[in-house]
Amino acid sequence: MRILQALFFPPEQPGGVSSMIPYLLDEFNTRGCEMEIFSLPKRLRGKGHENVQFTTFDAYKFVGNAIVDKYMQTLKDYIWWSRMRLKQPYDLIHAHHPIAVLALREIYPDTPIVMTIHSAFEKELLLNGRITENGPEHQFLTSLYGELEAKTNQLLTVSNAFKGYLADYVQDSEKIGVIPNGFDEKRFRPMRHENAVPQLITMCRLVPAKGLDTLIYACAELKKRGSKFVLHIIGDGPNREELEKLAIEQGIYDDTIFYGYMLHPEDFMPFFDIFVLPSRAESFGSVYAEAALCLLALVGTNVGGVPEQIEHERNGLLVQPDDPKALCLALEKLILDPVLREKLAHAAWDKARKTYALSRVTRQLQSVYDTYKIQ
Template sequence: MNILQALFFPPEQPGGVSSMVPYIQERFNKLGWPMELFSLPKRVRGKGQEEFVFETFDFKPLEGNPIVDKYMQTIRDYVWWTKLRMSKSFDLIHAHHPIAALVMKKLFPETPLVVTIHSSYERELILNGKIEEGGAEHRFLTAIYGELEAKADRLLTVSESFKQYMAPYVTNSDAIGVIPNGFNEKRFKPISHENEVVQLITVCRLVPAKGLDILLHACAELKRRGHPFVLHIIGDGPIRLELEQLAMQLDLYDDIIFYGYMLHPEEFMPFFDVFVLPSRAEAFGSVFAEAALCWLALVGTNVGGIAEQIDDGVNGLLVPPEDPVALCDALEKVVTDPSFRYNMARHAWNKAKKVYSLSRVITQLKQVYQEVAP
């Protein structure tokens, strides 16, 4: 069976699906199932001109809206690039982004299509203050789920919570499968170390949805309580300057290191002690599993896929979103009690190795592929 994995971001991007799919490709190729990757380069912008029509809704009344227009242009660009670069057929296409899925079904309507929804673009835009819930852009982006349901031979997502999130926007949510992301253990090498001062680390795109403003306020309270620490922030994004200014206002600038973008943060993580990310929403939160495989204690918010990865008090600590005091309390526990921190990290590593192994993903995908394209 010849399989195409259709991505949106190029596979060299760090984190989540982009770092997982190349390892899936490697494993399937070894099994004798030829697999190729395809994605839209960032340099391709404004090239496509071909009209695109949805089957389940009409987007024409929303033309002129900047978010809708940009989304539609990206679809047209993906069509243009696919026609330019795709010269062979496949027995099955597995798309990991709505745009990739819709384009592949348009151009290869007879090829079985599996779609995995990894995240919610509209929810990120709402949390980042770009669109309003219930507004035109929100209605357009959530209508895409119904279109995918109509077009895909199998619809998958990465957590039970995200399956429930999608339920109002499809006609049969029970048919949505759940396959959590999996990770190649060889990428992660826990390192025995002792830090005199507890080292906290977070890895994410610097956008409001990740809740780093809450993290800084929690760290300011932790410092007021007299607990030394260093917070390492890996990632870049539109609010970096705002976060740096907030760190200075909170008298934290000497306690925080902003690294910017890093291609392979998993090579860096094993030297730290605690991974913390107070996201306002997460479909899965791959970075928590990655941090667990680096033998770090986990602190996260009780939202989405994070809450499915962390068993509170066992392999990590869960706190409510938007609550810097609760987050500080959790950090205080792991900062002041090395044994508690170590035991949580050990349990996190054990769970991640068992539940989020790449072998488990391969087995589940093989079953889906054989059902969709026997």
């Protein structure tokens, strides 16, 4: 069976689908499946000119808004690049981005397409203050879900919470399958260590949706309460300068290290003690599972798919988003109680190994793929 895994950009970023698909490729290729990865080069811009026919809504009435215009041009570029590079037939296409679905359906009108919806771009834009709810960009992006339903043979997503979110935008949400992301356990090497000062780590794109301003306020309160710590921030993004200024204003800049982008953070993460990410929205939050596989204690927010990974006080701690005091108290609890910290870390590690093993996602996807196998 020849399968194309269609991503958006190349799988270079840590976390989520980018870290999963190359390992998935190895798993399936060893099973005798011909699988390859396709994506759009990051520097390819403005090459495409072919319009797409939308069947469920009038996408072109939204043209003239900067975000929509960029989205549509990227779609045209994806079509242009696909026509340039893809010459062979496939038995199945598994797409991981709406643009990949819309582009490849133009080129392969009769090939079955399965799509995994990994996140909600519109939610990130809303939380980052770039669009307004029910504005033209929001309407365009949410209307795409119905178009994806019409142009795919099967929709999948990564958490039950996100499936519930999609229900408002599709005709039949019951047909959406849920397959959480999987992780190759061999990538993660938990390491016993003793840090004299507890080491906190977070890893994400530096955008408002990830709530790192809340984390900085919480850590400032921690310092006022006498707790010692070092905060390590891995990732880059448009909010970096603002977050660095906030750390200075809150008096914790000397206790904080901004690393920027890191290609293989899983090699680095096992030396820390507590992973914390106070997101304002997460469809799944792959980085929590990755941190768990590094044997870190977890602190997250009660949003989206995070509670499906973190069970409060069983394998981590959950707080409400935008609540620096609650986050401070959760971190303080783990800083002051190393026994609890180790207990929660081991429980999170055990759940991640059992629930998010790459072998599990391989079996689940194999079952989906077999539905379209040519007899």
